[in-house]
Amino acid sequence: MQKVQYSKGIAPYIPFFYVIWSDDLLSASEIQVVKKAIKEDDSLSNEERKILANWLDKGNPPKNTEVKKWQQFITQSKAKLVESEIYPLETFSQKVAKGHKIDVTENNQLQYVEKTLGIQPNHYNHLFNVEVDRQIDSLRFEPKFLDEILYGDKLSEVRRFRDFLKHQDFKWTIHPTKEGAREVVLKQLKNLASGGWGAYAYPEEYGGKDNLETYAAIFEHLMFVDGSLAVKFGVQFGLFGGSIQNLGNSVQRDKYLSNTGDTSLLGCxxxxxxxxxxxxxxxxxxxxxxxxxxxxxxxxxxxxxxxxxxxxxxxxxxxxxxxxxxxxxxxxxxxxxxxxxxxxxxxxxxxxxxxxxxxxxxxxxxxxxxxxxxxxxxxxxxxxxxxxxxxxxxxxxxxxxxxxxxFFTMLGTLVGGRICVAKGALAAAKMSLTISVKHGLRRRQFNDSIKIQEDLLIDYPTHQLRLIPKVASCLVYHFALERAMYEYASNKDGDKRRIETQVAGLKSIITWFSSQAVQESREACGGKGYLRENRIADLKNDSDIFTTFEGDNTVLLQLAAKGVLSDFKSEFNSGGFASVLKLLGNQLNDKLTTINPLYVNKVDSEHLYNHKFHLHALDFRLRRLTYTAAMRIRNYIKKGMPSYQAFLKTQTHLLEVGKAYSEVLAIKWYYEKTRSITDDKYRDLFFQIGSLHSLNIIRKDAEWYLEQGYLGSAKSKAIRQRIERLSSELRPHIGSLIDGFGIPEHLLTAPISKDW
Amino acid sequence: MQKVQYSKGIAPYIPFFYVIWSDDLLSASEIQVVKKAIKEDDSLSNEERKILANWLDKGNPPKNTEVKKWQQFITQSKAKLVESEIYPLETFSQKVAKGHKIDVTENNQLQYVEKTLGIQPNHYNHLFNVEVDRQIDSLRFEPKFLDEILYGDKLSEVRRFRDFLKHQDFKWTIHPTKEGAREVVLKQLKNLASGGWGAYAYPEEYGGKDNLETYAAIFEHLMFVDGSLAVKFGVQFGLFGGSIQNLGNSVQRDKYLSNTGDTSLLGCxxxxxxxxxxxxxxxxxxxxxxxxxxxxxxxxxxxxxxxxxxxxxxxxxxxxxxxxxxxxxxxxxxxxxxxxxxxxxxxxxxxxxxxxxxxxxxxxxxxxxxxxxxxxxxxxxxxxxxxxxxxxxxxxxxxxxxxxxxFFTMLGTLVGGRICVAKGALAAAKMSLTISVKHGLRRRQFNDSIKIQEDLLIDYPTHQLRLIPKVASCLVYHFALERAMYEYASNKDGDKRRIETQVAGLKSIITWFSSQAVQESREACGGKGYLRENRIADLKNDSDIFTTFEGDNTVLLQLAAKGVLSDFKSEFNSGGFASVLKLLGNQLNDKLTTINPLYVNKVDSEHLYNHKFHLHALDFRLRRLTYTAAMRIRNYIKKGMPSYQAFLKTQTHLLEVGKAYSEVLAIKWYYEKTRSITDDKYRDLFFQIGSLHSLNIIRKDAEWYLEQGYLGSAKSKAIRQRIERLSSELRPHIGSLIDGFGIPEHLLTAPISKDW
CATH class of the missing domain: 2.40.110.10 (Butyryl-CoA Dehydrogenase, subunit A, domain 2)
Structure with missing residues (x-):
């Protein structure tokens, strides 16, 4: 094979250009980044700048023969790719040049390109025919800082609770018969009570700490021990005890609440x-x-x-x-x-x-x-x-x-329970994903015939796509539920209608999401995921009912939708047009925005990764769906149909309203939290996670956005590609992210989550 | 309230017009149907014809005040709606007129409209404020005829087997410990062997009937008894016995095969x-x-x-x-x-x-x-x-x-097992849907405050939408697997590459479909679905692994995709363009079709219900995805990327190729079977079922069709509406359809599937 040669200035650019042109994602703004680097790179001659600039023309891309020459240049250098370098591609570029006996030094401009374009080793480690020194985790983010961001001022108590769960009574084992399982769970329940964890949400005079938010975090952590324990705990202290606390009088509280908290009185x-x-x-x-x-x-x-x-x-x-x-x-x-x-x-x-x-x-x-x-x-x-x-x-x-x-005030006391159910479901998702991602970071499968080591499961694009967006969604929903519990706990005696609507919706979308995440985790672990010792099986079966109990999701979403529609209620009855016209005005505004063809087909990454775009898209969907549902119901009623029947005829539409409402709420609350993170590096990470989740949610309804003319074809396709791209960008940090969920090592008993 | 009056000719039309204008689905061709009826109805005066025609103008629809008057006219008649009438709406119309002391007789034209437009009582029984005499099942189709269509010439043996399963050993009970469950299953296995059912696929000299197709139906039916029994049966007779039968020599067969068939030799x-x-x-x-x-x-x-x-x-x-x-x-x-x-x-x-x-x-x-x-x-x-x-x-x-x-020839013997796995998964879906639909036909929930009886679950639009399209898909996949087994069994020694590709794809999409169908059934039964006594729990857990074993779905779909791409293989290696250009030609043809704006936004029901449209859309997707995947891989390879890496970079794309290939195959085979049904009424039913399934599959990828310009917004929306509409049209027959699955009453032990 002929030896390929490039000049000193150009040589270190070759791996970058090869990566860039192997990728389908080079956007106009990304080309600008590279152009800027070339312009400001003092090591380049004007002649070299011209050659490089020529290779950046999307209208006239480099010929395949040229690209192939780059590849040969890289291969012939016999350079080794070391993923753990701070700038792996830029360092590799130096080595490629040196392999061709070209003397180059560190190149800040290329480092800038590598960082700004978010080029990750797993985007290109397959592309070169060279030896690769793999790095499983980038170690850029520390799980303990993530844990702090997730649990905030509750963290010290949460950590104390995690330590409490080291007690051997909480060690996970299989109990095939219900009698055996119940005996163990009852014992665990009493153990928790004696540690003071059951009464946590009760007033201090009844042995509690008056802290519902930490109580919810305790509940969540019990899912990591055993779903039955979490539910039994919720029934005894949350539902039974909570009914006395919230619906009873002071005599009843004095008589029963302390005994409930220490389990000397068991109730249902x-x-x-x-x-x-x-x-x-x-x-x-x-x-x-x-x-x-x-x-x-x-x-x-x-x-x-x-x-x-x-x-x-x-x-x-x-x-x-x-x-x-x-x-x-x-x-x-x-x-x-x-x-x-x-x-x-x-x-x-x-x-x-x-x-x-x-x-x-x-x-x-x-x-x-x-x-x-x-x-x-x-x-x-x-x-x-x-x-x-x-x-x-x-x-x-x-x-x-x-x-x-x-009636609804009494039932409003169930709202806390619904948040806990959603948190429990999410805990099942977090733990299943932790196990499946850890498995994916260890398990190797198939390979290129020329390579000795098989690829890690997590390095397959399909595997990334099935797990990484779900890890992102777990984080979004985590903050949404933290916020919901904060809102509920800080307004216990006020009008609960608003928080009830919010929680009804969040409980539905989060429990459904969790079912899917657990299922995906099971499948991603193959046969190993089917063995009970690896825990996903029990998480799956235990959390499955969460879509049904404390309010069936289908019913709750209709409740949420009716909450959203309540502004229209008077209109239905009175025939007044004021509120409809007001919304109609907003709709017309949306139309003006969306008709703008620049917006409809805006595909650059700055735009697609911008949380303002995400919120606008999701909010647009909610408002349009609400408006059309209201109009449909109104038209039915005007034709003489009883309102119950009109609601029934729009039932499937209302479910979509409920879902749209809940998704936009979750993301809004998530971004509010993200903005409050003070560390730049971590804030950027959480924005990136938010982008992945949001684009994924938008993508799920892409047909609707396309039908509405809100998304053009190019933008819809770009969103799909960006989801894959973001998943791969988060891949080097996925190990840190799941460790950041804070599931204690002593509860993660699944053998496949360990080295083997 | 003022009394509303209409003339003798117009009166019986009022309920029809009320139904029509309460519905969002009146298409141009449907208006033609009504116009034709009006024209040919001798009971109408010209003046009346003019009034009615005026009410049919979509551009200038009747005013709400008019429609409301119709509603009052109906209510004031105090007529009772009896759903079990042959023409319930036309009969109701007569009663409405008579309630106003207008003397009318049977109206053939209105009967024609009712039949042609497919108006079902459940489309309108909510609309009138009148007493309704509900009918749970239309009884138009007989389960035993459906059973005949499903099992064809295997039916007599299948029925003999169903009777065999009446033996008390096959009665379903819960065995909490694995030891207890294994003991029972082993006993059942030996019982099946002694009945001659295990050796069914072996040659006659080894106690068999040389009939792989009936063997597969036996396997399927064992899922109705217990998933463990089906799998144990498959391992002993299919995998172990099959390996001796297909990979061994005659000495080995003589020595082991009869003993395997009668379980005197147990193998793995x-x-x-x-x-x-x-x-x-x-x-x-x-x-x-x-x-x-x-x-x-x-x-x-x-x-x-x-x-x-x-x-x-x-x-x-x-x-x-x-x-x-x-x-x-x-x-x-x-x-x-x-x-x-x-x-x-x-x-x-x-x-x-x-x-x-x-x-x-x-x-x-x-x-x-x-x-x-x-x-x-x-x-x-x-x-x-x-x-x-x-x-x-x-x-x-x-x-x-x-x-x-x-290697692939040896593994080709696994193809039969893969068909059985898919059949087993589908059996789990059929049984779960049977239970959840029967529950929905019995369970009542909520209600309008003025009505005494709560609505049946199955009469909620959301409930129909979650279950009825899945029943339709079961039937489509049933025939696809029957055909696959026929193809495999009738070509046991030939080139298995084609059937291997087909089965790899079908196994993947059908096991995934089944997982979803079982899950949906569990949720549709609420808490009752969570109790093991109601069977869905075990069907769910037993069939869950079917997406993984006998070939992980993600891996199999890539196998299928590579089979599809194999026509391109030579091109990758040689650089020749012939095959690509050939496909490109086809693509251009598609473009011509799809650019036609009439086609892209053709929304009339004749078109949307036409199987030619379904096949065209699905085939278009397959060919375009295949072409773009091939082009992407080719471009990577031209840039010097090793082919393994090129495949990896297109992995998510290839999964879509695999899915598209499998869906179009299933539907093609289904329609081939449907065309062969001789009875008009049943053939029409199966075409209707095919429409629901096909539109549902197209709808799932609607964003892709919209991006490609194959579907316009109006058509995409119309498809969504038609799915709801078809679900409601099949609602009166859903009881017959699930009974048509042929699951014997003695195996349907779930208490919620019985009257209670």
Whole structure:
């Protein structure tokens, strides 16, 4: 083969040009970066500048024969690529030149190009026929700093909790039978209580720290131990204890809350009925007031009106039972009552029937059961009467006059639980991704026949694309949920309608995302992912139900959509046009923006990576979907259709409104957090992560954006390419990112996540 | 409220017009249908014709006040809608008129409109404020005829097998421990063998019926019993027995095949290694030939070179072991050898080490294990030498000279197993959908406050959209796999490259589809879907691994893509342009078609429901993706990049080629089958099902079609609407369709699939 020669100035540019022209992504602004470098590089003669500039013309790209010569020049140099260098490509370039006996020194301009264009070794380590000294992680980012950013001022308590979980009781093992699993989980629960972790969200006088946000982080971490433990913990301290804390009076709190926090009183939360899964307002259990005895009679009227899937049902002494409260023959709506289930010897009390729900897909360490009540009498003192009670004369009274508002205020106490469920799902995603990414950083597969070592799984583009955007989404959703819990915790007694809408939406999109992330992780680990010892199997089965419980996602998204639409409500009823016209005005503004062909096909990376573009696109979608849904409903109603039917006819549309609302909320909150990061390097990283997530979300609805004319073909394609590119740019940091999730080593027991 | 009046001719048209204008889907061709009816309706005066025609102008639609009047006219009639009428809307129209004391009779023209427009009661039963007599199933199609269409000439044997499964041994129960589950499954396996079902695919002289197609249907039905049983059955009779049948010689068949078929010899199939999951060619186990002893020494060289996930490993006496065959110091590539594992007392033999794989996500009734061999000696007679053996002089000989071709020929025997895996996955989808649809046909939820009965789940548009297109896809994939098995079975000894490519692709898309269908079914059943008693949980966990085993989907799709690209191969090497130009010509033709704005925005239902449009769109995608992938690879290679790296850089693109290829193949084969159905009514039904599936597949890649200019915005939106519409059109038949899957009642044990 003929020996290829280049001049001293040009030689170090050859690897850069080869990389640039092997890539499909060279945008106009990127060409400007290289041009600037060439201009300012003093080591170049004017003649050399001209040659290099010629090779940068996108309209007239270098001939294949030229590009092939570059490749030969690189190969013939016998240079070795060392990925761990600070500027691996620039250092490699020096070596290539030196291999051809051309004496060159460090080139700042090329370093500038390498940094500015975000060229990563894994973009080009396949391209040269040279020896490569691989580096699995760039070590540019420190997991412990990431952990600090993720948990903020909660971190010291979170770390104390992680240490607490080193206790051997929390060591993960397989318990094939539900009886065995339940015994272990009950023991763990009591252990947590004795450490003071269960009462964390309660007021200090009841053994707590009055800190709901750290409580949620504790809940999240329990998913790393065992999904059953997290759920059992949530039922005992969050749902049962929370119902006493939030719906009860001070006498009830004094009597029960400390005992709940230390598990001397085990309780359950009996809301759902077999016949009424998602329709709490339609439950049939009744609590009828008997004035002469000042008592309530709890009763399950029909065969399918029993309480269903009640966690802790087999271990509990008491239940918070939701029932229709009947006073003087009038139904005052759903209220909560404390109903004893068992005596001190754990015998079920008269009139109460409890059945085991049996084996489930997952969470077999949770004792779910069905409960029937047959004319069970409890004193009026057991009515959790903060929002509605019965006075001494036997009359119903409530601080909230509107029954509808009262109902939603009571249910508003469930919002904290919904945030925890989303956090639990996200924890399952984080842990599954941690395991699958660690596996991908160790496992090698196939190879080029000439190479001895097979490639790392994570270095396959398809593998990057299936895992890295999901790691990015975990971080976005993490901050969204942190913010949601902050908003909820700091406004516990105010109007919860807004946060309820927000949480309904976030819970839905995040639990669905997590299901997919866990599934993708399982598949990315192949057969190893199928073995229970590697943990993903249990995370998958345990978190699967999170899309259903504490509110079915489909139902919750409609709730969110109705929240979004509520501004239109008056219009539907009154026929007034003011609010519609106002929105219509905004729509017209969008149209003006999107009709601009420069915007519609703007494909440079500055634009595509700009969070303003992401927020604009997502917000545009939300507003347009909301507007069209409102118009459709309005038109149906104008034609005489009852509003329930009009909503039904737009049901699939409303789900999209709910999703769009939630995605834009998550990203907005994420970027607000990102802007507050003070360290430049880390802030840039989080913006990059935000870009990957946002482009991925936009890409999922690309057909809609194209239909609307908001995206042009070129831009839509560019977004797809940028997702691949960003995934590869984050590849060198992926090990640090997953370690930054902060899952303690002692809980990461999966053998495939270790070196082997 | 004022009483609304219409003339005698117009009155019966009012409900039709109300339905039509409440719907967003009235296309030009549909307006023509109504116009024709009006023209030919003798009961109308010319004046009435004019009024009705006026109401059909899309450019100037009836005012809301008018439409509202129609609604009032309907409500005031106090007519009752009876869905079970042959022409429910036309009959209802008569009643509406009669309610206003207008004397009308049956109207053939309105019947024609109702039929031609495909108006279903569930399109409008919500629209009128009238009493509705619901009908859950239209009973228009008979499940047993559907069953005949699905199983064709195999049906009598399939039915005999279904009856065989009535034996109490096959009754589904929960076995929490793997030991308990394995014991039951082994007993069931022997029971099947004694019924002659295991040997079904073997030649008659070995107790079989030489019928691979029926064998595959048996395998599929075993998924309805238990996933573990299906897999254990596949390992014993398909993989182990199949290796003897297809890779062995007649002496080996005589010695082992009958015993395998009656389970007196239990065997396993030891191919996969821990270190080499998907890369069979890279396995490290060796079989070294010792000429002096005429024996082979089987050896596991390294710690991670053990055989992994080997089904039947704990029950087997013998294994078909894949190893690198070393003859005279030369590696002749991967070959299969029969290696005894245990003695008659079930003691593991010297040099063999077997470990239980432990608990898995699912399939815990299958005894998967790891196997190590330490210098285990077997006679040369144990080499399955159909495609490569060692002669008396100790020299390697093979009827296939090219080692590459030899390797793929041996692996070609796995194709049958891959079809079975896809069939097993699809069976899990069918059963899950059967359960979730039956649940949706029984379970009621929420309601309009004025109605007493809550709506059936299946009557929610979101519920229809999540389940009905998946039922349609099950039918499409069913026929695709029937055809694949036919092609494979009828060409067992010929060139298998084509069918291998086809099956690699179909296995991937169908197992992924099934995972989603099972997941959707679980969620559609809410908490009930999470209980193991309702079966979906086990179907989910058991079939989850089907995306990985018998070839990881990501790897298989690349295999399929490379098959598709093979026409280009010579071009890559030689630089000749002929084949590229040929394809380029086709591309240009596509461009001419797609540039036609009439085609790009053709939204009438005739066009969108036409299978020619579906096939054209899917084929267009395949060809364009193939062409662009080929061009990208070619360009990389021209720039000097090694071909392995060029493929790697286009990896995500190639996955899309593989998927596109498989989808178009499935639909093509489906429509070929559909055209052969002789009964008009059923053929129409299957075309309708094909439309729903095809539009759904096209819709999933809508952003790509829009980017390419193949679809215009209006058409893309229309496709989305048609998917919803077709789902609702199939809604009245969904009960018949799932019953048509033929899952026997005695295996459908889920309590939620029964009346409750």
């Amino acid at each position: 939360f009996a809301m759902t009925e077999t016949g009424h899964g998602s329709n709490v307002r339609g439950i049939n259990t009744t609590a009828t007031y008997l004035h002469e005895e000042r008592s309530l009679v709890i009763d399950t009227p029909g065969k399918y009106d029993n309480k269903e899937y009640i966690g802790n049902a087999l271990h509990s002494k008491m239940a918070t039972v939701f029932a229709q409260l009947i006073v003087n023959g009038q139904n005052e709506g759903v209220h909560a009552i404390l109903v004893p289930l068992r005596d001190t010897k754990h015998q079920v009390l008269d009139g109460v029937t409890i059945e085991d729900n049996g084996y489930k897909l997952g969470l077999n360490g949770v004792d779910n059961g069905k409960i029937w009540f047959s004319q069970v009498k409890v004193p009026i003192e057991n009515l959790l009467d903060k929002y509605g009670g019965i006075d001494e004369n036997g009359n119903y009274k409530s601080p909230i006059k509107n029954p509808n508002k009262r | 199939f030891a191919m996969t290694e821990t270190g080499h999951g998907s890369n069979v060619r890279g396995i490290n186990t060796t079989a070294t030939y010792l000429h002096e002893e005429r024996s082979l020494v089987i050896d596991t060289p390294g710690k991670y070179d053990n055989k992994e996930y080997i089904g039947n490993a704990l029950h087997s006496k013998m294994a078909t072991v894949f190893a690198q065959l070393i003859v005279n110091g030369q590696n002749e590539g991967v070959h299969a050898i029969l290696v005894p594992l245990r003695d008659t007392k079930h003691q593991v033999l010297d040099g063999v080490t077997i470990e239980d794989n432990g608990y898995k996500l699912g399939l815990n009734g299958v005894d998967n294990g790891k196997i190590w061999f330490s210098q285990v000696k077997v006679p040369i007679e144990n080499l399955l030498d159909k495609y490569g053996g060692i002669d008396e002089n100790g020299n390697y000989k093979s009827p296939i000279k090219n080692p590459n071709k030899r």
